[in-house]
Each structure stands twice: as C-alpha cells, then as structure tokens.
Amino acid sequence: MQLTIKTHAQTEMIDVTDQVQRLLADQGVRSGLCMLYVPHTTAAVTINESADPSVREDILMVLNQMVPWKAPYRHLEGNSPAHVKASLIGASQLVRIDNGRLALGTWQGIFFCEFDGPRTRKMEITLITG
Numbered sequence: 001m002q003l004t005i006k007t008h009a010q011t012e013m014i015d016v017t018d019q020v021q022r023l024l025a026d027q028g029v030r031s032g033l034c035m036l037y038v039p040h041t042t043a044a045v046t047i048n049e050s051a052d053p054s055v056r057e058d059i060l061m062v063l064n065q066m067v068p069w070k071a072p073y074r075h076l077e078g079n080s081p082a083h084v085k086a087s088l089i090g091a092s093q094l095v096r097i098d099n100g101r102l103a104l105g106t107w108q109g110i111f112f113c114e115f116d117g118p119r120t121r122k123m124e125i126t127l128i129t130g
C-alpha cells in the first residue's frame with residue numbers, strides 16, 4: 001500500500017497520521033506492526049509532536065540552520081542539503097498497532113518530511129499482522 005503526498009514547499013513537514021490510521025481501518029488490522037517507508041532520497045519520515053504546529057516549524061528551522069543551502073557541495077544536481085537532511089531524519093519508522101489503532105503517544109504524530117519540494121511523493125506502508 002502507499003500514500004500519495006503532494007507537498008507545497010521546498011522544506012515541509014506534513015502530518016499523515018490520519019491517512020495512515022484510515023488505511024489500518026480499511027484493512028481491518030487489529031494488532032501488529034505498521035512499517036512506514038519513504039522511497040526518496042530527498043524526503044524522510046519522522047514521529048514527533050503533532051499538537052503544536054510550532055514544533056515542526058522549530059525542527060525545520062534547526063535543520064535549515066544545520067544544513068545550509070550554500071556550501072561547497074559536490075553533487076551537481078544542486079540539492080545536496082536535501083539529501084543530507086533526508087539521511088539525518090531517515091527513510092523509515094515502525095509503529096505498533098494496538099486494538100486497530102496506531103500505538104502513538106498522546107502528542108505524537110507521523111510526519112512526511114519534504115526537503116526538496118514541491119513535488120508529488122510516495123510513502124509505502126507495510127502492515128505486519130499478528
């Protein structure tokens with residue numbers, strides 16, 4: 001299964017928790033594991049606070065400060081900072097499924113992270129039941 005995600009900015013975190021939860025419900029999965037995988041080299045997936053939107057703004061601000069757009073990068077495509085950020089955040093997450101729900105903490109959400117947008121992206125979802 002996969003989600004199609006349209007991003008709207010060069011750097012952006014999009015809360016996809018509800019979409020992933022809906023997929024679980026459609027599949028009727030009650031317990032197991034949900035693996036989220038981003039098959040891109042300039043995007044990532046992370047889990048963090050979804051209640052206060054300024055948390056994701058702060059994360060992006062710090063990433064942008066850590067990985068400047070202008071530096072003597074060698075990659076000719078010109079998007080090396082996006083590749084670096086994607087590796088810092090990572091391409092996958094694993095979440096337990098409990099009673100048909102993602103077993104996230106109260107304040108946690110799943111975020112698709114765009115680092116070289118806007119683009120149309122994919123997130124692959126594999127459910128391991130049991």
Ligand code: ZN
Pocket residue numbers: 075077078079080083
């Ligand atoms: Zn590149």
